[in-house]
Amino acid sequence: MAQGxxxxxxxxxxxxxxxxxxxxIFERLKQSHDVFIDTEMRVGEKWAERIRAEIGRCQYLxxxxxxxxIQSQMVIEEVRIAEAxxxxxxxxxxxxxxxxxxxxxxxxxxxxxxxxxxxxALWQSDADTASLLTQLEQxxxxxxxxxxxxxxxxxPPPADxxxxxxxxxxxxxxxxxxxxxxxxxxxxxxCDRIARDExxxxxxxxxxxxxxxxxxSSLLGHVMGTAIERGGQVAFLDFQSFGQVALxxxxxxxxxxxxxxxxxxxxxxxxxxxMKVPLAAPAKCxxxxxxxxxxxxxxxGLLLAIDEADLLxxxxxxxxxxxxxxxxxxxxxxxxxxxxxxxxxxVISTEPALLIDSLIQSPFNVGRTIDVEDFTLAEVRAxxxxxxxxxxxxELVKLHQLVGGQPYLCRKxxxxxxxxxxxxxxxxAEADSEGGPFGDxxxxxLIRLGRRPEVRAALYAALSTGKCPEEMRLRLMAAGLxxxxxxKVEARCPLYRHYFMRVLRG
Numbered sequence: 001m002a003q004g005x006x007x008x009x010x011x012x013x014x015x016x017x018x019x020x021x022x023x024x025i026f027e028r029l030k031q032s033h034d035v036f037i038d039t040e041m042r043v044g045e046k047w048a049e050r051i052r053a054e055i056g057r058c059q060y061l062x063x064x065x066x067x068x069x070i071q072s073q074m075v076i077e078e079v080r081i082a083e084a085x086x087x088x089x090x091x092x093x094x095x096x097x098x099x100x101x102x103x104x105x106x107x108x109x110x111x112x113x114x115x116x117x118x119x120x121a122l123w124q125s126d127a128d129t130a131s132l133l134t135q136l137e138q139x140x141x142x143x144x145x146x147x148x149x150x151x152x153x154x155x156p157p158p159a160d161x162x163x164x165x166x167x168x169x170x171x172x173x174x175x176x177x178x179x180x181x182x183x184x185x186x187x188x189x190x191c192d193r194i195a196r197d198e199x200x201x202x203x204x205x206x207x208x209x210x211x212x213x214x215x216x217s218s219l220l221g222h223v224m225g226t227a228i229e230r231g232g233q234v235a236f237l238d239f240q241s242f243g244q245v246a247l248x249x250x251x252x253x254x255x256x257x258x259x260x261x262x263x264x265x266x267x268x269x270x271x272x273x274x275m276k277v278p279l280a281a282p283a284k285c286x287x288x289x290x291x292x293x294x295x296x297x298x299x300x301g302l303l304l305a306i307d308e309a310d311l312l313x314x315x316x317x318x319x320x321x322x323x324x325x326x327x328x329x330x331x332x333x334x335x336x337x338x339x340x341x342x343x344x345x346x347v348i349s350t351e352p353a354l355l356i357d358s359l360i361q362s363p364f365n366v367g368r369t370i371d372v373e374d375f376t377l378a379e380v381r382a383x384x385x386x387x388x389x390x391x392x393x394x395e396l397v398k399l400h401q402l403v404g405g406q407p408y409l410c411r412k413x414x415x416x417x418x419x420x421x422x423x424x425x426x427x428x429a430e431a432d433s434e435g436g437p438f439g440d441x442x443x444x445x446l447i448r449l450g451r452r453p454e455v456r457a458a459l460y461a462a463l464s465t466g467k468c469p470e471e472m473r474l475r476l477m478a479a480g481l482x483x484x485x486x487x488k489v490e491a492r493c494p495l496y497r498h499y500f501m502r503v504l505r506g
Contacts (some may be wrong), residue, residue, distance in 0.1 A: 006031035006138050008094065009060040010078040012069035013038070014435055018101060021123065022064055028133045033140060048443070048450040048503075055081045060140055061094045066101035070108055071176045073444035077343065079114055081447070087244055097139060099123055108177050168388040172418055175411035179218040181225035185386045185411070187379050191219055191370050198368050199226050199343075203301075205329045205367025206345040211480030213408035213441070214372040216461050217307050218346045224319055227303040232343070235264035236291075238307040249315045254281040258288050261304070267296050282324035288327070290338050303339035309346045329366045374405030387414040395424045402431060402464075404493025406480075409438055432499040442499050445481070460504040462489045463497060 007029055011022040026037045036054045038047070055061060061082045069075045082094045098120035107115060123132050170184045179186050191208070199203045206223065208216045224234045236489035237260050239247065246252040258271035274288040294302060312318045325346075331339040344367065375383065380400045384391050391399060391414070401407035417424045418438050422430075430436030434443055449456040458472035459481060466474070473489055476482045481496060482489045491497035 005060060006058040007033050007035045007140065007142070008054050008061045008078075008082075009035065009064075010061060010075050011064040011074045011239060012075060013064060015066065016339050017126075018064050018066050018069055021129070023131065024129060025062060025136065026219050029136065029140070032137070050448065051078065052081060056085050058082075058094045060097055061438050062097045062099060062136065063115075064099050065103055065107070065111075065115075067103050067105075069101070069173055070103070070111055071440075073440040074447070076108075076111055076474045077444045077447050079111065079171070083114055087248075090264060097121070097136065101135075109183065113243075121482060137494045155282075156269060168386065172387075172415060175415050177406055178221060179215070181218075181221045184217075185383070186222075186387070186452055187219065187375065187382045187407075189215075189373070189375070189379055191372050192222060194368070194370050195219060195223050196226060199223065199230070203332050203340055204343050204345075205346060207367065207369045209348045209369055210370060210372035210480070212349055212372070213406070214374075214480070215407050216349065219372060220305055220307055220345060220347050221369070224303060224305050232301045232303055233265060233297050234303045234305060235261045236305045236307070237261070237264070240308040241310040242311075247311055247315065250281055250315075253321075254285055261289075263292055265293065265296065265302075267293065280320075285324060286327065286331075289342070294338060294341060297341060301343060303343040303345060306344075306346040308349070310387045317343050319363045320364065326366050345353065356461075375407050375410055377407060380410050383410055383414060387418050390414060390417040391424060398428065399424070402428065402493065403438075403495050406493060409495070412441070413437065432493055432502070438495065443497075446500075446503060448479075457503065459500060463491055463501050463504075466490065 009022050009026055012018045020235075026035055029035045036058065038051070043394070046146060055078060061078070063069075063075060063079055065075075079096060082096055085094060086092065096115065096118055098115050098118055100120050100122050102124055102210055103121070105247075106112065121132055121135050123129065168185075173179065173183060173185050195206060195208075199207055199315055208219055208223075210216050224236060227234050237257070242253065242256060246256050255271060255275045258274065259269065262269055270292050271288060274292065275284055277284060277287065279287065312321055325344060328339065328342060329336055329344065331343060356411075377397065377400050380396060384396055399410065399413055403413070413422075413427055416427065427437050430441070431438055433439060449459065455472060455475055458468045459476055462468040462473070462476060462482050467491060468489060473482070477484065481500075483492050484490075491500065
């Protein structure tokens with residue numbers, strides 16, 4: 001193997017021009033460097049552990065960002081692992097080298113948060129390949145950086161994308177990411193009705209909870225839309241945008257938290273002034289809200305909406321922060337004139353239960369908790385109609401059974417069939433294949449499981465025997481991988497059972 005730097009290539013498999021370009025980069029760089037690409041793995045090798053290990057040891061991660069790749073859960077997970085390694089090792093490596101592959105629009109929110117500030121190379125066609133390879137060689141050798149992006153604020157993606165034969169209500173929307181409250185593809189569920197009923201009260205506290213890709217953030221968007229329709233003001237904070245440095249340091253987090261609230265409301269900035277008083281950070285924030293923010297909102301009131309709140313679950317001061325929110329909830333009763341206008345809504349993903357050392361059932365155990373659940377058959381039918389009915393009734397029932405009504409997987413299937421990339425027969429046949437329609441979703445789950453071998457082992461035991469230790473049962477149920485039925489645990493859906501029994505058996 002050539003001596004040199006250690007390089008990992010992340011790309012969307014089975015896509016043009018992503019895969020050919022990835023292999024051209026591999027062939028060029030392997031002449032001087034130790035380069036990993038997933039096709040180098042041996043048959044039977046535990047690929048999830050291998051990928052984590054290779055990213056952990058690499059010095060550079062080259063990520064190819066095409067219109068397909070930016071929606072790939074595996075690509076996102078690989079970039080996320082690299083960021084976690086840098087944080088854990090407190091080093092600059094692995095350094096991420098983004099290459100935009102015939103794509104100059106905005107990145108999805110999570111990828112954008114990790115990559116928007118990093119200089120990137122742009123590949124538009126085969127004519128750019130030679131110069132791209134030279135750029136990458138020089139960067140890895142330490143002789144230059146990637147070119148400065150032409151615009152540090154990428155433009156949003158176009159509203160429409162080409163499609164299908166079915167007759168959807170509107171231009172198709174990719175199933176990844178948050179749906180706008182006005183989206184014609186949004187399917188109202190029981191959780192929407194519960195949230196709307198709660199919002200009929202003058203003040204309310206909502207915790208929207210569930211695994212990833214269940215539509216929690218989209219539901220939060222509907223809650224915010226309802227608040228605005230009723231004349232209230234909204235301050236929306238996404239903890240994912242805070243940056244890991246602020247999330248790790250209370251001295252940075254609380255001032256940023258206060259500043260972003262007043263910034264969202266276009267208030268004169270006084271957060272720095274309130275942060276100077278000799279009080280504990282939660283008391284400073286409470287004083288800031290009581291004396292500055294709430295009076296400015298008047299009788300219309302304020303909805304404080306927090307997305308990705310679970311990012312604080314591993315912080316040593318999480319109890320202080322969530323305790324502060326619980327105290328604000330209580331102040332509405334003890335000090336209604338000052339606090340009676342405050343409404344709270346927060347999104348919690350249960351999937352961190354796979355990762356944190358201390359399993360926390362609920363970091364915010366007041367008010368109304370709304371568990372976002374799978375689509376019923378009627379709701380899958382509504383989603384099918386919104387997509388122009390690419391499925392007949394028999395196929396629709398089969399899809400609901402296969403994925404258990406998991407909202408993202410249902411939308412993904414409908415989206416792919418509308419684009420004529422799969423017939424239902426092909427989708428059903430390839431459903432549990434890593435190269436199939438749900439491959440990114442399944443592989444990302446496996447990568448996350450790889451971080452905690454004991455949880456991985458517990459999942460296999462649960463699927464094999466119907467039993468697993470109590471704490472692991474709670475973790476796996478919280479992550480949305482298993483359910484409990486008739487006193488036994490089982491896979492949440494046949495798709496998960498088929499896939500995880502196969503890949504975990506070894």
